Amino acid sequence: MELLNRLDEKFETHLERLKEFVAIPSVSTDPQYEADIRRACEWVREQAVAAGLTTEVRETARHPAVIAHNGFRQGLPHLLIYGHYDVQPAEEESTWKHPPFQPTLEDGHLYGRGASDNKGQILAHLCALRALHEMGRELPVNLTVLVEGEEEIGSPNLTEVLKQLAKERPPIDLAIVSDTSTAVKGRPTIQYSLRGIVIAEVFLKTAAREIHSGIFGGTTENAIRALVRLVAKAHDDNNRVTIPGFYDAVREPMEWEQAELESLPFQEEPYLEWIGASQAVGESGFTTNQRRWFRPTLEFNGITGGYQGKGSKTIVPHTASVKFSARLVPDQDPVEIADLLQKWFLQNCPPGAEIDYQKGHAGPAYLIGRDEQERALLETAKGVMREAFEVEPLISRHGGAIPIVTPFETILGAKTLLMGMGLPDDGVHSYDERFSLEQFRKGIRMSALALHRLGKSSG
Amino acid sequence: MELLNRLDEKFETHLERLKEFVAIPSVSTDPQYEADIRRACEWVREQAVAAGLTTEVRETARHPAVIAHNGFRQGLPHLLIYGHYDVQPAEEESTWKHPPFQPTLEDGHLYGRGASDNKGQILAHLCALRALHEMGRELPVNLTVLVEGEEEIGSPNLTEVLKQLAKERPPIDLAIVSDTSTAVKGRPTIQYSLRGIVIAEVFLKTAAREIHSGIFGGTTENAIRALVRLVAKAHDDNNRVTIPGFYDAVREPMEWEQAELESLPFQEEPYLEWIGASQAVGESGFTTNQRRWFRPTLEFNGITGGYQGKGSKTIVPHTASVKFSARLVPDQDPVEIADLLQKWFLQNCPPGAEIDYQKGHAGPAYLIGRDEQERALLETAKGVMREAFEVEPLISRHGGAIPIVTPFETILGAKTLLMGMGLPDDGVHSYDERFSLEQFRKGIRMSALALHRLGKSSG
DSSP states (O other): OHHHHHHHHTHHHHHHHHHHHHTSOOBSSOGGGHHHHHHHHHHHHHHHHHTTOEEEEEOOSSSOEEEEEOOOOTTOOEEEEEEEOOBOOOOOGGGSSSOTTSOEEETTEEESTTIIIIIIHHHHHHHHHHHHHHTTOOOSSEEEEEEESOGGGTOTTHHHHHHHHHHHSOOOOEEEEOOOBOSBTTBOEEEEEEOEEEEEEEEEEOOSSOEETTTTTTSSOOHHHHHHHHHHTTBOTTSOBOSTTTTTTOOOOOHHHHHHHHHSOOOHHHHHHHHTOSSOOOSTTOOHHHHHHTSOEEEEEEEEEEOOSSSOOOEEOSEEEEEEEEEEOTTOOHHHHHHHHHHHHHHTOOTTOEEEEEEEEEEOOEEOOSSHHHHHHHHHHHHHHHHHHTSOOEEEEOSSOOTTHHHHHHTSOOEEEEEOOBOTTSOTTSSSOEEEHHHHHHHHHHHHHHHHHHHHHHO | OHHHHHHHHTHHHHHHHHHHHHTSOOBSSOGGGHHHHHHHHHHHHHHHHHTTOEEEEEOOSSSOEEEEEOOOOTTOOEEEEEEEOOBOOOOOGGGSSSOTTSOEEETTEEESTTIIIIIIHHHHHHHHHHHHHHTTOOOSSEEEEEEESOGGGTOTTHHHHHHHHHHHSOOOOEEEEOOOBOSBTTBOEEEEEEOEEEEEEEEEEOOSSOEETTTTTTSSOOHHHHHHHHHHTTBOTTSOBOSTTTTTTOOOOOHHHHHHHHHSOOOHHHHHHHHTOSSOOOSTTOOHHHHHHTSOEEEEEEEEEEOOSSSOOOEEOSEEEEEEEEEEOTTOOHHHHHHHHHHHHHHTOOTTOEEEEEEEEEEOOEEOOSSHHHHHHHHHHHHHHHHHHTSOOEEEEOSSOOTTHHHHHHTSOOEEEEEOOBOTTSOTTSSSOEEEHHHHHHHHHHHHHHHHHHHHHHO
16 A cells, blocks of 8 residues: 555654654653653654644643644544653663663664653654655544653643643544553554552551560460451452452453454463463453453552561561552442442451551543444454554453543543554563564554544544 | 668668669660670679679670679589679660669659669679678578670570580579569569460562563462461461461460469459550460460561552562461470471462471470479579568469570579569660669568578579
C-alpha cells in the first residue's frame, strides 16, 4: 500500500526525531528537571504544529499538558490520542550500558530512558500525523491529541484537564492509547480489559506496649500471631478468597473471549522462569491466564510487625500491620468490594486484638467488547494492527490497571483502545530501557491506518 | 537481733557509699566511658579490701572483673556472690527527672542509673561483708565475690573467667545472685526457676523477583500468604503449639510449687492494665502465672515481607521472614526443641515456597528445688528473707532467662539462688531508675543472714 510505503521511506527522519525527544531528561518526579520538562513539552507542541494541528500548552498545578486538534468539522467522529512526554527517573546510571539520556542505537533498538515509555509510542502517532499532513491528506476524523507531563507521578492534574476538555470540545467517541506492550513477543496486542483495584491496610494492636517474651510471654495475644491468624483465613486451601460475596459479580468469559484466550500462544514455562517461581499457584480450576485476566485476586503487598532489626529481640510485639490490594474484574463494584473487605477484617479480628482499618484507593475494572458495536471496533483495530505489523495480532485482557482509562470513560464518556507498540522486554521503569526500531516503524503505520479506519467504527 | 540492729545503725554510711558508686557512669557498651568502667572496677575492689577480702582485678578481652575471697578454710562450704558494676546507657537524659549520674534522694529512693541494676544490690552484699569484718566476725563459709563489668553487654567474657575460677578454687557449692526484683511489691521473692530459650528465624522465598500484582497477580505464590499460612498453623485454636513433641518433656508442677503458686497474691487486672491488653490470651486450661512460669511458649518476635514504606505498592512479594523464640521449661532439651521446630517449619513449607531456616541461640531452663536438699536450701533462704525483710517472702518461678545461671551450673557445678532486692517499678533499663532505701537497708540485712545460714544448707 502506497501510504505505508511512504511512511516507511521517512523512517530515518522519524528516528532522528525520536533521538531528539529521548535526549531530553523530562523526569517528572524530580524538581531538578523542571526546565527539561518544559523543554519536552515545547518539543511535543512543535511536532504537533508541524503536523498541521492547532496547539496549546495547558498549564496545570504542576507540569503542563500539550493539547492539539485538527479543527472540528460537523458530522465526523472525534478521536482522542493520548500519551505522555514525562519519563521515570533513571537512577543508578552506572547499571545502564548506555547513559540513559544519550540515546544510542544497538541491535535494532534505540536505548534510552523513555524510549518505549512513552516517547517512542506517542511520537509514532505524531510522526504519522506529520507525514499525513505533509502528504496533504485530510483526516476523516476530528482529532484531539493530549500529551501530558505527569503520567509517571500518577497524573494528579489529568482529571482537571479532562473536565475542561469535556466542556470545550465536541464529545469524544474513542480514545487511542499506545502505552502498553504486546502480550507475546512478535504478536502485536490489543488489550480490551483491565482489572480494577481496591487498596487497604490493616493495623492490628494487642497491647499498649511491647513486652518481654520471657517475663510475660504466653499470657496476652501476640500481635503477629493475631495478624497471621486473620490474614491466613482470607484464602482457603484452594487459594480462593473466603470473603463472602467477593466473587458474586464475577461473570464467565464471553464466547469470543474464551476463543481468543485459547488461541493465545502462551507458554507457562518461560513465564514462571522469568518470575523465578517453581510452580504456578493460584485459584483452583483456572489456568494462569484466566487467573490474571479473568479472576479477581487478593494479594498481600507488605507485612510488618515487632522487631525489624538484625538478629533477635525477645519481645511479644503489640502491633503488626499488613498492606493488601484486591484486583477486580469487570462487573465488580470497587466500593462494594472495599466495604466487604473492611467488614470481613473487622468481624474476624481475633480476641485480644483490635483493628484500625485504613481504606486506600479503589478503582473499577475496564472492559470494551461486550456489545456488537464494540466487538466490531475491536475487529477493525485488529485489522489495522494486522496490516501495520504484517502479522496476526492478539486480543487479550490485561491484569493491571491503566488509571487514565477510567476518567476517559467517566469524564469524556469515551471507551479506550489500548494499542501498545512496546515489547515485553523493553525494560520500562527499569534500566536499559529501549524501543525496537521495527516496532517504531510499524507503530507509525498503525497510527496512520487507525486514523483512517477507527473513526468509522467508533460512532 | 543485735547483728541486724548494728547493720541498720550504719545505714547512713552505706547510703553514702551507694551515692559514690552510682555517680560513676560505668556504661559498658560505650567506649567513651572506658575510664569510668576502670574507676568503678577499682571502687568495687576497694570495698572488697575494706571488707577484709583478698582482691584481684581480673582482666578480660574487654572490661575487667573484680574477684575477691576470704581465704579458703578446710571443711567449709563455698559460696559465690555475683554481681556487676557496669550499667545500661542513660540516653535521653532529658527524660530523667534527675541527671542519671547525679544520684538524688527523693521519696525514700535513690535515683540514678544503676541504682537498682545492679549497684545497689551488689553493694548491699559488700556493705554487709564490710560491716561484719568491722565487727570482727569471721564468716562460717568460704566466700568468693565476683563482680563483672560486662553484664549489660551480654557477659561475653564471663565464661572464660568462670573456667579459670573453676581451676583455681575449691568447688563452689552455691551462687547467690541479687539482680532481680520482687514478684509483687512488698513481698521479697526468691526465684527458683527460669525458662530456657530457643531462637530461630525463617526466611521464605516464593520467586526470584518481586512482581507486579496486576500483570502477574494470582498466578504464583505470594511470599506473605505462604508465610502467614505456615506461621498460623504453629498454634491451634486453644493457643497450644501444634508442633509434634513440643510438650513431651514438660512436667506437672511439684506439689510444693503448686501450693506456692496458689498462695501468691497475684492480681490479673493490674497486670493486664500495665501491659495494656484487653484480656488474657494463652494456652487453654492454664492461668496467667502457669502460662508464663510453667508452660513453654512459641512467640513471634518480628515479621517482615514485601513493601515496608508508607502508602501502597501493588506488588506480589517474593520474600518474607519471621523471627521467633520458644521459651522452654525445665526438662525440655533446647537442642531437641530447636530441631523439632526446624523440622516442622521445613516439613510444612507451603507449595511454591522454599525456606531458609536459621537457627539462633538455644539455652536450657533452670530449676532448683526438685530434691529434698534443694528444698531445704530454699526454706533456709526463705527464713533469711523473712527475717531480713520482716515479711513473709514469696517463692516463685520466673519466665525469663538469666544467662549467667547456666554457666554457674555447667562450669562451676553450682546451683544459684536468685535473691533479688529490686522492686518491680525500679525502672531498670528505663529512665528514672531508682532503688528503694528500705530495700537497700533490708538487703544488707539479708546478705549478712545469708552468709551465716546458707552455707549449712548448700553442702
